[in-house]
Amino acid sequence: MPFSNLPLLVYIYQIWEEEGIEAIETWNVGEQELEGDEESKLSIALDINSTCAKVAFVIISKSMNSPTPQFVPSRLSIYEPIHQIGIWGENFKRNGNPNTSTSLIVEVDNKLENESETTSHEMLAPTNNYEQEASKPIDKIQRRLAQNREAARKSRLRKKAYVQQLENSRLKLIQLEQELQRATQQGLYMGGVLEGSHIGFSGTVNSGIAAFEMEYGRWVDVQHRQICELRTALNAHISDIELRILVKSGMGHYFELFRMKSTVAKADVFYVISGVWKTSAERFFSWIGGFRPSELLKVLVPQLDPLTEQQILEVCNLKQSCQQAEDALSQGLEKLQETVSSTVAGGPVAEVSYIPQVATAMEKLEALVSFVNQADHLRQETLQQMSRILTTRQAARGLLALGEYFHRLRALSTLWVTRPPEPSLP
Amino acid sequence: MDKVTRLASENGLVLFSKSSCCLCYAVKILFQEIGVTPTVHELDQDAEGREMERALMRLGCSAPVPAVFIGGKLVGSTNEVMSLHLSGGLIPLLRPYHSMC
Numbered sequence A: 001m002p003f004s005n006l007p008l009l010v011y012i013y014q015i016w017e018e019e020g021i022e023a024i025e026t027w028n029v030g031e032q033e034l035e036g037d038e039e040s041k042l043s044i045a046l047d048i049n050s051t052c053a054k055v056a057f058v059i060i061s062k063s064m065n066s067p068t069p070q071f072v073p074s075r076l077s078i079y080e081p082i083h084q085i086g087i088w089g090e091n092f093k094r095n096g097n098p099n100t101s102t103s104l105i106v107e108v109d110n111k112l113e114n115e116s117e118t119t120s121h122e123m124l125a126p127t128n129n130y131e132q133e134a135s136k137p138i139d140k141i142q143r144r145l146a147q148n149r150e151a152a153r154k155s156r157l158r159k160k161a162y163v164q165q166l167e168n169s170r171l172k173l174i175q176l177e178q179e180l181q182r183a184t185q186q187g188l189y190m191g192g193v194l195e196g197s198h199i200g201f202s203g204t205v206n207s208g209i210a211a212f213e214m215e216y217g218r219w220v221d222v223q224h225r226q227i228c229e230l231r232t233a234l235n236a237h238i239s240d241i242e243l244r245i246l247v248k249s250g251m252g253h254y255f256e257l258f259r260m261k262s263t264v265a266k267a268d269v270f271y272v273i274s275g276v277w278k279t280s281a282e283r284f285f286s287w288i289g290g291f292r293p294s295e296l297l298k299v300l301v302p303q304l305d306p307l308t309e310q311q312i313l314e315v316c317n318l319k320q321s322c323q324q325a326e327d328a329l330s331q332g333l334e335k336l337q338e339t340v341s342s343t344v345a346g347g348p349v350a351e352v353s354y355i356p357q358v359a360t361a362m363e364k365l366e367a368l369v370s371f372v373n374q375a376d377h378l379r380q381e382t383l384q385q386m387s388r389i390l391t392t393r394q395a396a397r398g399l400l401a402l403g404e405y406f407h408r409l410r411a412l413s414t415l416w417v418t419r420p421p422e423p424s425l426p
Numbered sequence B: 001m002d003k004v005t006r007l008a009s010e011n012g013l014v015l016f017s018k019s020s021c022c023l024c025y026a027v028k029i030l031f032q033e034i035g036v037t038p039t040v041h042e043l044d045q046d047a048e049g050r051e052m053e054r055a056l057m058r059l060g061c062s063a064p065v066p067a068v069f070i071g072g073k074l075v076g077s078t079n080e081v082m083s084l085h086l087s088g089g090l091i092p093l094l095r096p097y098h099s100m101c
Helices: A082-087 A138-190 A195-236 A240-267 A269-274 A280-284 A293-304 A309-345 A355-389 A392-417 B002-010 B022-034 B049-058 B078-086 B090-097
Strands: A009-016 A020-028 A039-044 A056-061 A104-109 B013-017 B039-042 B067-070 B073-076
Touching: A138 A195, A138 A269, A195 A240, A195 A392, A240 A269, A240 A355, A240 A392, A269 A355, A280 A392, A293 A309, A293 A355, A293 A392, A309 A355, A309 B022, A309 B078, A355 A392, A355 B022, A355 B078, B002 B013, B002 B039, B002 B049, B013 B022, B022 B078, B022 B090, B067 B090, B073 B078, B078 B090
Parallel strands: B013 B039
Antiparallel strands: A009 A020, A009 A056, A039 A104, B013 B067, B067 B073
16 A cells, blocks of 8 residues: 555645635644554644634645655545634644544545645535634544545545546557557558548447447456455355355456457457557567467465475466467468458559459458457356466455456556656757 | 367377367467477368368367367367466376377
């Protein structure tokens, strides 16, 4: 988790309605290290004796060295108007002891991915009324805190939905750009003769691809959920019977992907082979439109120790058969490339009529769909053989390892895309 | 039907193929990798090729080529051969006919 074991600075700001933001307090929470998962609760005792009537909020900065935060607050917290804090001001100690009886619970979301996101904090309506009673009852405070937490939660869900929407739009954009490039290239090649029919055809291709992208987005989400379930289940030592259910649904999920790919391959096999539907790091390892089964075994086997002698032998044999099958398909594909290439290049170049070659080439390209299907079939068989060789518990660990591996590749892709630009040389 | 069955039982490992078919080429490479040599019949070079294609479809092949027969019995097309190989069943099945190939 990005924030564990990092010292943090907490900046308390106050907002003046017209005058913008001004820092009034910084509090070093360096001794406190955040633990836990995606959100951490940070208890802060505030000593604010200012007469400001507006709302305070908290920015978490990663760096001890930046006096002013470089980041726009990503998950805000704020939650109590200062005038209410001011009332209990006397109850707080200056050295920030979080164990005082009444503390302000501030929820912080540690994701820094959306540094440029505008604040989405919940603000309570500030009032100018200082004449409050001496203290509010504790349960009202608790209720308010619970409301704040709820509001924060809703905010996170909204953000998640928005990000998902952005992701889908991004994929659509990539696909459209690809489409455009193809159309332009084909337009040049066909010399405008068949361009009309191509554009008409790409209408149907579009919907097959768009449907696949939507489904694939959902597939990745479900995959992520399944991995988390597997991890929890394995750590909780649930029974083999229950584990078997998780394993079956995990396997089924992969088979579902192969079905989806088979459908979209019929619409546009080049789309599947290009791997444009995957993230860049995954694409780096791509073999005929997906992962290489023998690679998969290399990733899995170290995670499955200890294996019995029999299992080691069977996995070894499977690895070898996989390798041989992959070689056979790879060479078949090379042969296909040679055939298409010679067909397209063949015939007199002095003449303009290349239509006969094109027809033959089109026929040959149909075979590409079979190759993609065969490659997926190989992936499916590899998974099935592994589940046969392994015990239920080992299979569960295997699925977890596999899912986690792809998840990390996707994360790597995102990091790569968002890495800071290289500084220009002087 | 007769010609196909006859040819299929003439040798231990028989492959019906087409010289232009790249998936058939892949199956040939696979056999090469595991060290066996099939008897190959190229349907596009056989006068009765069309009839044989139909016969193979009738026997239950999803595609007429590639079609693999071991010991005169139909194993299937690429899918079946790959599955058989990954499950470790292909080589044992070929063993009795290894010398005949």
